[in-house]
Amino acid sequence: MSKTEKSERIPLYSERDRDNLRWLWSRYLRKKAPWLLVVLGMILVQGVVYQQFLSMTESGLRVIFESGSVADLVQVCIVVFVLFAVRGLMSYLVPRITIWASNDAIFHMRRDLIDHMMRLDLAYFERTKSGEIIQRLVTQTQALGVFVGQATANAVRDAVTVIIVSGYLIWKNPILFATAVVVLPFIIWVMNYVSNRVKIVQGEAETALGEYMNDIDEAVFGMRTVKIASQEEVETSRLMGGTSALRDLMNRVQITQALTMPSIDLSSAFVYVLVIGGGGYMVISPEFDVDGASIITFLLGMVMVFDPARLLAMFIGSLPSHFVILDRVRRLHDETPSITDKEGAVAEFDTGGDIVLEDVHFSYSEDQPLFHGLDMTFKGGEVSAIVGSTGSGKTTVLSLLTRLYDTKGGRITIGGQPIDELQVKALRSAYSVVAQDIVIFNNSIWENIRYVRPDATDEEVWQAAEKAEIADVIRRRGGAAVGPKGAQLSGGQKQRIAIARAFLTDAPIILLDEATSALDQATEARIKSALDRLTKGKTCIVVAHRLSSIADADRIFVLEAGQLVEEGTHETLLKQNRLYAQLYSAQKQGYDKDR
Template identity: 60%
Template sequence: MKLPFARRTARTRQALFRPVDRENLRWLWTRYLRTRAPWLLLVLLLIAGQGLVYQQFLSLTENGLRVIFEEGAVTQLARVCVLVFVLFVLRGVLSYVTPRLTAWLAANAVLAIRKDLIAHLLTLDLSWFERTTTGEIILRLVNQAEGMARFIGQSTANAVRDAVTIVIVSGYLIWKAPVLFTVAIVVIPVIVLVMQFVSHRIKAIQTRAQAALGDYMTDIEEMSNGMRTVKIAGQEDRERDRLFAASTGIRDLAVRLQATQALAMPSIDMVSAFVFVLVIGGGGYMVISPEYAFDAADLITFLLGLVILFDPLRLLAGYFAQLQSSMILLDGLRSLLRETPTIADRPGATDRFDPAGDIRLEGVGFAYDPEHSLFDDLDMVMPGGRTTAIVGATGSGKTTVLSLMTRLYETQAGRVTIDGIDIRDIRVRALRDAFSVVAQDIVIFNASIWENIRYVRPDATDAEIRAAAEAAEIAELMDRRGDAPLGPKGSQLSGGQKQRIAIARAFLRQAPIVLLDEATSALDQRTEEKVQTALRRLGQGRTTIMVAHRLSSVVGADHIYVMDAGRIIEEGPHEALMAAEGLYAAMFRSQKQSYG
C-alpha cells in the first residue's frame, strides 16, 4: 500500500512547504526551540560575525589593490595583510565555537523530542503495537530522530551562516555597484525554478525511502526472531535473497535521492558561470568607459565578492534540497505523537474498588475485525477469592477475556465489572495494579534471572526475590547462573524455565487477582506437578483465573467455562462437566490418552 502512494506523490506537484510542513515547523519551534531562544540569538550573532568578516575582507582587499595599483607604501600593504590574517583567525574561532554551540542545542532539543516520543509511545494501546511493526518504531525513535538532530543542528546553522553571508556580501556589492549587481541577479528566477523542481522529486523519493527502510528493519527482526525455523527448514538462501532484494531497493532509492539532490549544485554552477560572464563584460566596460567611476580594483573586488557569494549560495541550495527530506522526517516523528490512545481514564475515575470482589462480564460484545464478531452478549462470573478456569479450542476467545478484564482492549458492547464497579470507571493504573499475569508469551530481558524476577517490583528486597524464586522452583538455576545474562529474549533458557521466571514474578508482585494464561503449557509433567503446587499456594485467598489448553491443570478449579467460537457452551466444576459427557469430557479423555 505504501509504494503506490509514494508513486502518486511523485506525480503530484507540491509547494516548497506544504501546509503540514509549516505546521510541523511551528510545532518544532514552539515546543522545543523557543525556550532556547537566548542561545539561538547568541548563535545568530556569532554567525553574523562570520558574515562581517567576509565584508571586511572585501574592503581590505580593495584597499590592498589600490596600494598596489597606485604605488602605495609597503607598510600600508603589510598593514592590510596583517588585518586580513587577523580577520580570518577571528573567523576560525567563530567557526569552532558556533558548531559546538549548535550541536549542544540540537542534541538537547532532540533529547526532549525523544523523551516525549517514548513517553507517548508507552501510553498507546496494545492494539496499536499489534498493528505497527517494530521496524517502524525503531525508524522513528532512532533514524528519524537522528536525522532531525542533524537538521536542527549543523545543517541549519550552516544554512543560516550562508544566508547571512549572502545578505551581508550582497549589501556590500550593491553599495559598490548597484547597476552591476542588478545585472548579476537576473538569473535568480532560474535558481528558484530549479529548487522547486528538485524539492518535488526529493519529497516523493524520501517518502518511499523511509517506507522501504522501515520494511527492511521489520524484515531483519522477522529473520532474527525466526532463525530457529529458518535453520531447521533450510531457508537461509531464501532469507538471504529476501534481505538482499530489500537492501538493493534501499540502495536504489538512496542513489536516486542523492542524484536528485545533486541537481542543485551544478545548476547553481551553470548560473554562476553565466553571471560571471555578464559581470566581467559589464564591469570591464565600466572600467574602460570614462562615464563610470569604476576602476580595476573595484572590478576585482566585485568579482571576488561574487566568488564569496556563490559558494554559500551553492551550499544554501544544497540545504534547501536536503530540507525536503528533513520535512518528511519531521512529519514522521510528529505522526507518532498524533496517535492517541483510546483506552484512558474517564473523568472522575476512581482508585477505590475491592479487587477481591466478583468479576463479571455482562452482555459483552467485542470484535478484532468489524466484519467478524468474536463475542456477542457474553456473560461470565469469576467469584472473588475462587479459582475460575476458561478452556476451549484455539481462537475461541479465552485470552481475549483476560485482555478485556485488564482493559488491554475495550469492550464494544456491555461491560466488565469488579465488585459491581464498571472497570472503565476505575483508573487504568489502579486496575492493572490489581493483576498478576503469568502468560504463555513471556518477556525475558537480557539480564540475570534475579533482575528478570525483580522487574515487576524494583523495590523488592533480596529476601522477597529469593522467596519468589523458591516458590516458582527457579532458585537453584538462579544460583547456578548468578549474574550471567540470559541472552536476547531469554534465548539461553528452555520454555519451562522462562515460564517459571514468569511465575516467580507473580509471586513477587502479590496482586489480589492472578491471571494464568497457559501458565504451565511449556512444562513437562513432573515439573508441572511441582509448579501446580506453587500456583495453588499463589492462589490462596486470591481470585485466580486460568486459561489453559492442557485440561489436567484446571481439574481443581472451582468453576470451568468451556468456550467455542466466542460462546460458552458448557460450564461447571470438573466433575459435573465430566458427567455431562459433552465437549469438555471428550477433550479431557483425548488429552489423557495422549499424555499417557
C-alpha cells in the same frame, strides 16, 4: 518525472509543515531562544567580516597598483588576518552552541516520545512494526537534531553571507550586480522541481527503511527457527530484497538532489562570464569610473556569494526530506491512547469480589466480531478456568479484564464496580499475570524476576524463585545475562521466571494464561503445590490447553468461536458429554499413546 509525480505536486512548505515546525519550536527550541540569538549575532559578525575583507582587499589592490606603500600593505594584511581570526573564533563557537542546543532538544524530544509511547494502547504496538518505532526514536530524531542544529545554523550563516556581501556588491556596482542575477529565476525553478520530487521519494524511502529495520528485527528474533529449518538463503533473499528496494529509493532521492549543484555551477559560470565581460568593458570604457581593483574585488565577492549560495541551495533541496522526517516523528507524538482514566476514576475497589462480564461485545476488526453478548461470572476467591479451541477468545477475555482492550459494548465489573471507572494503574496492579508469551530481558534471571517489583528485598526475590523452582538455575548461572529475549533459556525456565514474578507481586487476582504449557510433567508436578499456595484464597482465572491441569477448578467455562457453550465443574461437564468431554477424551487418548 512519472505521471504520479506530475499529478501529485506537493508544495515545498505545506500547512502541515508549518504546523510541525511550530510544534518543534514551541516544545523544544523556544527555551533555547537566548542562545539562538547569540548564535545569530555571531553569524552576523561572520557576514560583516566577509564584507570588510572585500573592502580591505580592494584597498590592498590599490596599494599594490597605485601607491606601492609597503607600510600600507602590511597594515592591510594585519587587518585581514584579524578579521579572519574573528571569523575563525565565530566558526568554532557557532557549531559548539548549536550542537549543544540541538542535542538537548532531541534529548527532550526522545524523552517525551518514549513517555508518550508507553501510554499508548497495546493495539498500537500490534498494528505498528517495531522497525518503524525504532526508526522514529533513533534515526529520524537524530536526523532532526542535525537539521535543526548544525545544518540550519550553516544555512543561516550562508544566507547572511549572501545578503551582506550582495548588499556590498550592489552598493559598489549595481549595474554589474543586476547583470549577474539574471539567472535567479532559473535557479528558483530548479529548486522547486527538485524539492517536489525529493518530498515524494523521501516519504517512500522512510517507509521502506522502517520495513527494512522490521525485517532485520524479525530475522534476528527468529534465528533459531531459521537455523533449524535451514532457511538462511530464504532470509538472505528477503533481506536483500529490502536492501535493493532501499538502495533504489535512496538513489532516486540523491540523484534528484544532485541536479541542484550542476545547475547552479552552470549558472555561476554564466554569471562569471557576464561579470568578466561586462566588468572588463567598464574598465576599458571611459564612460564608467571603474578600475581593475574594483573588478577583481567584485569577482571575488561573486565567488563569496555563489559558494554559500550553493550550500544554501543544497540545504533548501534537503528541506522536503526533513519535513517528511519531522512529520513522521510528530505522528508518533500525535497518537492518542484510548484506554485512559476517566474523570473521577477511583483507585479503591473490592479486589476479592466477583468478576462479571455482562453482554460483552468485542472485535479486533469491524468485519470480524469475536464476542457478541458474552456473559461470564468468575467468583471471587475461586479458581475458574477457560478452555476452548485456538481462536475461541480465551486470552482475549484476560486482555479485556486487564483493559489492554476496551469492550465495544456491555460492561465488565469487579465487585460490582465497572472496570472503566477504575484507575488503569490500580486495576492492573490487582493482577499477577503469568502469560504464555513471556517477556524476558537480556539481564540475569534474578533481575528479570525483580523487574515486576524493583523495590523487592533480596529475601523476597529468593522466596519467589524457590517457590517457582527456578532458584537452582539462578545459583548455577549467577549474574550472567540470559541473552536477547531470553535466548539462552528453555521455554520451561522462561515460564518459571514468569511464575516467580507472580509470587513476587502477590496480587489478589491471578491470571494464568497457559502458565505451564512449556513445562514437562515432572516440573509441572513440582510447582503445582506452589501454584496452589499462590492461588489459595484469591480469585484465579486459568486459561489452559491441557485440560488435566484444570480438573480441580471450581468452575470451567468452555468457549467456541467467541461463544460460551458450556460451564460447570470438571465432573459435570464430563457427564454432559459435549464439547468439553470430547476435548478431554481426545487429550487423554493422546497422553495414553505417548506413554
